Amino acid sequence: MDTNIFICQLSKKVQNKIKRLVIEYLKKEGYFTDENLNNIMDGRLVDLQDENFRSQYDLIIKEIEKEKIINLNKYIK
Numbered sequence: 882m883d884t885n886i887f888i889c890q891l892s893k894k895v896q897n898k899i900k901r902l903v904i905e906y907l908k909k910e911g912y913f914t915d916e917n918l919n920n921i922m923d924g925r926l927v928d929l930q931d932e933n934f935r936s937q938y939d940l941i942i943k944e945i946e947k948e949k950i951i952n953l954n955k956y957i958k
Contacts, residue, residue, distance in 0.1 A: 884927040884942075891926070891945065898944055899929070902937040 888899060903921050907913035910933075921928070929938050 884930070885925055887925055888922055892948060895941070895945055895948060896922070899941055902941065903929075906934055906937060 888896060891899070900918070900922060903918060904913065907917055926941075929941065931938070
């Protein structure tokens with residue numbers, strides 16, 4: 882999977898999940914501001930690969946992979 886894509890290129894469902902996880906993480910670490918959140922959400926998926934964000938990042942990747950399987954199955958007859 883190409884993780885060098887912009888987060889905005891992902892489905893709204895995945896974007897919302899990423900946003901929720903990023904907000905939780907930023908609040909926990911004491912870095913939550915709208916500017917920090919917007920900078921992250923305007924960036925690339927690969928930028929989320931931070932050692933401290935690893936478990937959340939893995940959840941995001943699983944969600945993306947699950948969505949692609951579901952989307953592909955819609956078109957298989």
